[in-house]
Amino acid sequence: MKSMPGATPARFDNARAAVTRDAYIITCEHGGNEVPAAYAPLFVGHEALLPAHRGWDAGALALAQQLATACDAPLFAATTTRLLIDLNRSIGHRQLHSEATRALPLATRRGIQTQYYRPHRDAIESEVACLVASGRRVVHVASHSFTPELGGVVRRADVAWLYDPRRAGERALASQWLAALKHRRPDLKLRRNYPYEGKGDGLTAWLRKRHSEAVYVGVELEVNQRFVTAGGAAWTTLCADTVAALQSLKTASHTVHGTPQG
Numbered sequence: 160m161k162s163m164p165g166a167t168p169a170r171f172d173n174a175r176a177a178v179t180r181d182a183y184i185i186t187c188e189h190g191g192n193e194v195p196a197a198y199a200p201l202f203v204g205h206e207a208l209l210p211a212h213r214g215w216d217a218g219a220l221a222l223a224q225q226l227a228t229a230c231d232a233p234l235f236a237a238t239t240t241r242l243l244i245d246l247n248r249s250i251g252h253r254q255l256h257s258e259a260t261r262a263l264p265l266a267t268r269r270g271i272q273t274q275y276y277r278p279h280r281d282a283i284e285s286e287v288a289c290l291v292a293s294g295r296r297v298v299h300v301a302s303h304s305f306t307p308e309l310g311g312v313v314r315r316a317d318v319a320w321l322y323d324p325r326r327a328g329e330r331a332l333a334s335q336w337l338a339a340l341k342h343r344r345p346d347l348k349l350r351r352n353y354p355y356e357g358k359g360d361g362l363t364a365w366l367r368k369r370h371s372e373a374v375y376v377g378v379e380l381e382v383n384q385r386f387v388t389a390g391g392a393a394w395t396t397l398c399a400d401t402v403a404a405l406q407s408l409k410t411a412s413h414t415v416h417g418t419p420q421g
Contacts, residue, residue: 182295183232183409186283187302188246188362190220191238195275198243198260205242205259212306213257214240218387222380222398223302229402230300230409233286237279244268244276247301247361280362287366291374298332299377300405301363305354307385314383316350318401321357321379323367328376329357332408336378339404344397354381 192214194202208214220236227234237246242257249255256268263271287297307314320337322329337349351357358364363377382401386394 180294180296181298182290183230183298183300184283184286184290185223185227185230185232185234185300185302186362187216187220187223187234187236188279189216189241189303190223190236191215192240192242193238194240194243198271201259201263202242205257208242208257208259209240212309212384214242216302216304217384218382218394219302219304222304222382222401225398225402226300226302226380226405229406235279235283235286237275239275244271246276246279247303249360249365250276252360280365283362284366284369287370287375291370296328296373297370297375297377299363299366299375301361301377301379303379304382304384304387307383307388309354314354315348316353316381317347317383317386318397319350319353319381321352321355321361321363321381322377323358323364324352325358326367326372326376328372329378332376332378335408336405339407340401343400343404347397 192209194209202209220238223234223236226232241247242259244260245252245255245257250272255261256263256271260268260271287299290297305314305319318337318340320333322333324330333351337351340347341349357379361379363379366375366377369375380401382397386397
């Protein structure tokens with residue numbers, strides 16, 4: 160996939176399903192490790208970070224594309240490395256910029272925000288606001304992946320869902336999706352709010368502050384990068400099963416209720 164210009168959000172529209180109360184959107188904040196040419200000198204000495212988990216979420220964009228197709232949903236994706244600016248962090252967060260960029264003059268950092276951060280975030284916030292204003296409930300799946308080991312600690316999960324446990328809709332979506340995938344793949348280690356807490360700083364948390372649980376359901380999907388590294392059938396099958404599990408929830412909801420319930 161070609162990278163999109165910084166001022167243009169990477170939105171990919173699939174054919175929309177019949178109008179229902181729920182509207183799905185898929186996002187991928189760490190879909191690539193590209194370094195814009197103008198900022199390449201900043202990464203001299205940091206090159207080893209770019210292909211590692213610090214630079215991007217390997218596999219997250221490929222899975223996001225499959226989810227968007229299966230859900231007939233728009234996909235908002237970014238392929239610039241998170242080391243330039245992290246699109247899943249709030250402005251002012253200590254991890255918004257990495258060691259390669261956090262010492263830049265304020266004006267330069269604000270320029271990066273304007274060119275690479277705001278187009279992605281603004282496009283998603285606008286889409287959610289428009290859907291809510293039209294009477295829809297937004298079901299937002301943010302596609303991420305995590306390194307199998309961090310700081311010498313092995314992450315004991317294959318797929319996980321991050322959400323705010325105080326929100327019933329998010330609890331339901333995570334639980335039902337987990338159960339559907341477990342039915343297909345009893346061999347997988349599936350967890351909730353692991354290896355991070357879903358209520359921590361991030362795009363979904365930001366949107367929760369703006370929309371009630373009645374109209375916004377936001378879940379981060381986290382997949383272990385060991386499957387991406389293995390490649391082949393292990394990765395292909397995991398993607399297919401994860402997507403099919405979500406599809407089964409949507410299909411059942413349409414059949415029983417006439418509208419997805421998340």
